[in-house]
Amino acid sequence: MSKTVIKVENLFKEYHLGNIGYGTLREDLSTWWAKVRGKEDPNSLIGHTKTITNKILESHFLALNDVSFEIKEGEAVGIVGKNGAGKSTLLKLLSRITYPTSGSIKVRGRISSLLEVGTGFHPELTGRENIYLNGAILGMKKYEIDKKIDEIIDFSGIEKFIDTPVKRYSSGMYVRLAFAVAAHLESDILILDEVLAVGDAEFQKKCLGKMDDVTRNQGRTILFVSHNMSAVQNLCSKGILLEKGAIQTQGSIDEIFETYNLNTHHQQCIKLDERIDRTGNGQLKFTNIQLINANNQIINSVLPNEKITIRVHFRINKVININNVKINICIDNFYGARIAVISTDNDVNFTTNFNNDFISRGYIDFTFPKINIIPGNYTIVLYSTVNNELSDWIKNDALTFSINEFDYYESGKTSANGHGYIFLDYKIK
Amino acid sequence: MDNDEKWDLIIKPAGSLNFNLKELLHYKFLMYLFVKRDFVTYYKQTILGPLWYIIQPLLTTLVFTVIFGNIAKIPTDGIPTTVFYLIGITFWGLFSESMSSTSNIFVTNAQIFGKVYFPRLTVPIARITSNYIKFFIQLVLFFGFYFYFLFFTQYMKPNLYLLFVPLICIQFSIIAFGIGIIISSLTTKYRDLQFVVTFGVQLWMYATPVIYPLSNIPSKWLWVFIINPIAYPMELLKYAFTGQGIVNFTYLGISFGTSILLLIVGLFNFNKVEKDFMDRV
Secondary structure (H helix, E strand, O other): OOOOOEEEEEEEEEEEOOOOOOHHHHHHHHHHHHHHOOOOOOOOOOOOOOOOOOOHHEEEEEEEEEEEEEEEEOEEEEEEEEEOOOOOHHHHHOOOOOOOEEEEEEEEOEEEEOOOOOOOOOOOOOOHHHHHHHHHHOOHHHEEEEEHHHHHHHOOOOOHHOOOEEEHOHHHHHHHHHHHHEEEEEOOOOEEEEHOOOOOHHHHHHHHHHHHHHHHOOEEEEEEEEEEEEEHHHHHEEEEEEEEEEEEEEHHHHHHHHHHHHHHHHHHHOOOHOOOOOOOOOOEEEEEEEEEEEOOOEEEEEOOOEEEEEEEEEEEOOOOHHHEEEEEEEEEOOOEEEEEEEEEEEHHOHHHHHOHHHHOOEEEEEEOOOEOOOOOOEEEHHHHHHEEEEEEEEEEEEEEEOOOOOOOOOOOOHHHHHHOOEEOOOOOO | OOOOOOOOOOEOOOOOOOOOOHHHOOOHHHHHHHHHHHHHHOOOOOOOHHHHHHHHHHHHHHHHHHHHHOOOOOOOOOOOOOHHHHHHHHHHHHHHHHHHOOOHHHHHHHHHOOOOOOOHHHHHHHHHHHHHHHHHHHHHHHHHHHHHHHHHHOOOOOOOOHHHHHHHHHHHHHHHHHHHHHHHHHOOOOHHHHHHHHHHHHHHOOOOOOOHHEEEEEEEEHHHHHOOOOOHHHHHHHHHHHHOOOOHHHHHHHHHHHHHHHHHHHHHHHHHHHHHHHHHH
């Protein structure tokens, strides 16, 4: 049996919402005064034996709520969850950016985390100098960097410019150099954020490959935090699914993937109007969203070449001017990648084409002559502002729909896996 | 097999104090790089390069000589004004620059602190060290003038108190470090204090015998200089180089005690704040 390298026990993290100002000073003083008298903190959600007042509930928020898990040596574990599930908070605690409100994390071996590549790069310093600086910030010692410097430079593929200040680099070169240092980081436990989702795909693959290599051959433990399910599935064998600050499931990565998808489906059954996982002042509130085909039928799956309409229903809580309304529809694929954003802002005639009757009508139609996206499952995020203030934002799965397999190019074949995101119309001469 | 006792790292809520000297040493190469970065980037793309470190005190001395020496005619205990001001400016510079550069650690480094962990103390330590490099360059200028006056005039009477000079430099750094990290810690949540620092440093200089000798102060104001931990050490410096000034070991003792206290309070404060300041910055 391999040994446990990370043990997380009853982890809580509480955040204070709102602005810092005079009010927080008063709260700080009352907290301090309670501490002096040996009483409970009147401004915390944790450890209360008495009832919690509404005021505290409103202004405090538990980003992590009693999280416990163990990770064994050599495992590659993916931590997944939707926006706001607590992934980033957990990541910050594991990387010691900030500390838990209560509970503990115990670690065996050297731990390092990559929340960003190229942290601490100074534009005036040369590539070589920045390798040393960045390496040292990530916790490498001088001899370790000395030993690897040639390999890092080689890996980055920018030998020619290595003694030029990085401010003269193109952004691509900059990222390659930063990645090269990161890929050569030596530690027993490596915590990775979605940072790997930037940079050019080719080079990204090279880095992921390098890290995968290390995990398999040297028994390094990897924690990968992401909402990009495909990347997690590639790299990890186990997973932890977070929801609303708590662990919902943990187990093999396939199990996690199934639960994740199932959750998404459940959410769908709740009417949009009654959903509470939304933010905004509610001046304009989304009440329903429908996918409608050319025959005016409400559907849930379409073909890539079909004419469809996305109909968004909403309710206005106060009389507003149509000029100041913006509604966005974002289409994401199931791996979390954003495929497209459609906005009323893109239509310069939006306000002239739709007079105030549109508001009393209560819905808006976005019509696509062809949707042109490759087959798969998709989810829609709804976003709206009134007078430039956020009025409603449903971050997850306002609607999920699928695009069915289809011979788009009439070639007798359906689209192959891994052939991008969209269909382009083209001719060969 | 699992042994619950043997963990390399335990992350617990903030509030528990732990000074991890071993960890700090692990990062000594990083501190060296920070110092190098500060120094190298300071004069990148300038023609005069490190000479800028010298031009600054030189011009200040010139201005002081004209304004305080020639126009206001503030006495300098009979010491030539140039040397008198240059001693004050060079050593005061070490203190004030060290303090200002350590007084905004958290706010100016929030970007990098928010992305990676390394002992936060490495930053103020590196800053203090960088200031020494600058200080040593300025000492060259100071000694240039000093030796001229030593060999060609009768005013300079150096004495054995010169042995205290390195100690006083260290003391200045300790005070600067202590106050700097206290301000750093306090400004993470309430930014008010950072506005005070700029003019506070200036006011402080006027409450320190930099441009005037202590002998010029009426006795009813002496308490200001007793509670100011920089004042008597500064006067000792002047005495050591010129043979003119007041040396009082009781007040020097008080000043030394205050320095140590500031250091301890600073370290405790810093240790507490570094753990969760990211939530507040």
